[in-house]
Amino acid sequence: MSTIEQNLQQVTERISSTARQCGRDPQEITLLAVSKTKPVTVIEEAIRAGQTAFGENYVQEGIEKISYFQQKAVTTPLSWHFIGPLQSNKSRLVAEHFDWLHTLDRRQLAQRLNNQRPQALAPLNVLIQINISGEDSKSGILPAGLAELAAQVAELPRLRLRGLMAIPAPQADYQRQLAVFQKMAAIFGDLRRRHPGVDTLSLGMTDDMPAAIVAGSTLVRIGTAIFGARDYQAPTA
Template identity: 50%
Template sequence: MSTELLQRYQHVLQRIHKACQQAERRPESVALLAVSKTKPVEDIELIAQQGQTSFGENYVQEALQKIALHPELDWHFIGPIQSNKTKPIAEHFNWVHSIDRLKIARRLSDQRPADKAPLNVLLEVNISGEQSKAGFQPQDLMQAASEIAQLPNLNLRGLMAIPQAVTDFESQRIPFAKMRSLLESLQKALPDCQLDTLSMGMSGDLEAAIMEGATMVRIGTDIFGARDYSQS
């Protein structure tokens, strides 16, 4: 099992490297976030030994147990955020990818411990306009970003999206290109913010995301294998 995990991890790194070459980008311009939700800490430790430092989690209680064992790693919260879970997220994570409303951003800022650096945050965008998905609508993004950028204990770093799943490469590129354009607009409107992150692209579409400017891809299944929902 450990050999297979390492092989899958190396294969994902190779995919990222090849996609960067095809997009004429430097490989180091794209970070890999290993999505470790529902996976045992032993798997995290194994690829951490290979140099992987950033891990994504969806479930607060599960994540807190892992963070307690490895506080030195870079922990990203990437799941839906309930109001009653903002305090542990603000206290223990380095990044939050899934801010989808102002109320959540304000609570995270208020609850970020004073002895910690500002929490790096991304705004989730419902880029495909799906009713079943959370996220800011593109037309509401500028106002929300302007307000969130003023919160004292948050560091607004960019945007995140999970577009509607399609298999055709050119079709995959379309929402990612829209995301790049949205980030560029925010960068012009908020020049004092460190807006340097586009978190987009997963196991099935990372190549299209990198072609359109992703700076962070979130890969779970193609590293760790199929999810074990009994552990969630």
């Protein structure tokens, strides 16, 4: 068994254990392997171990990986998620290549993505990013702006509003992590009442995954626990 396979098994077991302890079905929770800055060789290991959903932060790097696996004609259906901040001048690349965008935060970007999504592809799955900690340095909208933006996105035929994503300010204390995630879960519940098709709450990374699952996350974004420390010498395009 490879190191990547072992790591994936350990993360999956941790997800299952945490879910069962709080009375949730582990099948409700998707594991997104954050593969940014990692070479295709380790992604291939993850695919062989059964992982199919991957998250990328850098547009060009992500497209190169997507193209690599398309050219290899991998038989396993893969799902590619763009999880980094997206500049408007790169929206076409995401619209044309990715399956998901986790960081939608403005109407103009939504309109561009809608116009640029190829008709041959299924609508782009989008999550609205919430700046739940109110940090000036963080991307995302404040909760007060969610209803308006969600209504606008729901009207765009080439986008599919799937839910919310947040990256709260780091907290070492579990109870503080949980409190912020529960706040996000309440906002998510309100969004689902307004838009019944919404089904995804993207919360939790390696250091705060248990609290996110207890609060109700349906998708956890795990990189370090699967692939190890990241190489930030990688391109940032």
